[in-house]
Amino acid sequence: MIIVMRTAAQQADIEDVVGRLKQVGLSAHLSGGEERTVIGVIGTHFPEGLRDHLEAIEAVESVTRITRPYKLASREWKDSQTEVKVDGFWVGGSNFVVMAGPCSVESKEQLFTTARGVRASGASVLRGGAFKPRTSPYAFQGLGREGLELLAAAREQTGMPVVTEVLEPGEVSLVAEYADILQIGTRNMQNFPLLKEVGRTDKPVLLKRGLSATIEEWLMAAEYVMAGGNFRVILCERGIRTFETAVRNTLDLSAIPVLKRLTHLPVIVDTSHAAGKRYLVKPLALAAAAVGADGLIIEVHPTPDTAMSDGPQSLTLEDFDDLMGSLQPILSAVGRTLPVPAVLASA
Numbered sequence: 001m002i003i004v005m006r007t008a009a010q011q012a013d014i015e016d017v018v019g020r021l022k023q024v025g026l027s028a029h030l031s032g033g034e035e036r037t038v039i040g041v042i043g044t045h046f047p048e049g050l051r052d053h054l055e056a057i058e059a060v061e062s063v064t065r066i067t068r069p070y071k072l073a074s075r076e077w078k079d080s081q082t083e084v085k086v087d088g089f090w091v092g093g094s095n096f097v098v099m100a101g102p103c104s105v106e107s108k109e110q111l112f113t114t115a116r117g118v119r120a121s122g123a124s125v126l127r128g129g130a131f132k133p134r135t136s137p138y139a140f141q142g143l144g145r146e147g148l149e150l151l152a153a154a155r156e157q158t159g160m161p162v163v164t165e166v167l168e169p170g171e172v173s174l175v176a177e178y179a180d181i182l183q184i185g186t187r188n189m190q191n192f193p194l195l196k197e198v199g200r201t202d203k204p205v206l207l208k209r210g211l212s213a214t215i216e217e218w219l220m221a222a223e224y225v226m227a228g229g230n231f232r233v234i235l236c237e238r239g240i241r242t243f244e245t246a247v248r249n250t251l252d253l254s255a256i257p258v259l260k261r262l263t264h265l266p267v268i269v270d271t272s273h274a275a276g277k278r279y280l281v282k283p284l285a286l287a288a289a290a291v292g293a294d295g296l297i298i299e300v301h302p303t304p305d306t307a308m309s310d311g312p313q314s315l316t317l318e319d320f321d322d323l324m325g326s327l328q329p330i331l332s333a334v335g336r337t338l339p340v341p342a343v344l345a346s347a
């Protein structure tokens, strides 16, 4: 429910409304605009007649129900686009944030070579998996804590903030010690204990779309994180399961303009996992930028043929540089620019 206060409302009027909400077990989120205060109301049970009572208050201008099942993530709740701050720049708005790096952190040399290369080509965030969610239990599971330490060392070297996946609620505090952005992978989009746990942190969360999740289910997952108090959610479309076998997943480009209508959260696109094949990564990335995405996340490896995971979809450093060059005219056309991380900007 959204309560819009009149322009003439005083602080005491606002406190009165908030007090009444608390009395019936509801919580209030205030957003003070230049002209008037808007109170968002969250709770599981709205007592009968509450709306009428609120509407009868002199200082209240209007009371509207949020019709969507997700509340905090909806445009009804917040109409202006959310920009998520990461290390001195924002994901969203006029920025186009490119996150790039290997699927898995494999060694210091592999990570540092990739980090330096993608930075030189214009990436703003370094990606790399330390805890890997592999389909086969016999496949490489990631370097774990050692991988996190290497990511932190690469951040020191390059000034790029780091995004990495967290698989389990019990590992959130460990990963949050090292990461600038916590990634929730596609297989965990509806791992509710994990969503609640990252919702208790103050780190930005990169929430990938579930393999077979509808947009509404995805936004409900974002709502879990936000309901815990963490509003710094970045959505990531990474392709969904369809009958098509020519590609690893089907990239749902229409999800981007749909999300722009339904939610204020920024949305980036992972064309690597959508494509599964190197030659598709660039055309899909250009399309994602053209259709209104707020950024990309791309897998890059110095020698993809020797990669311990996702080599066939990983770009070489040269491929990635070519992609970034081709992106420029599209970014100019859509009025976006590549942000520079804080450390680098001041260097």
Ligand code: PEP
Binding pocket: 103, 129, 133, 184, 185, 186, 187, 208, 238, 270, 273
């Ligand atoms: C990844 O980013 O390496 C990954 C495993 O992605 P997804 O969860 O989208 O499959």
Ligand code: MN
Binding pocket: 103, 104, 273, 299, 309, 310
């Ligand atoms: Mn991967």
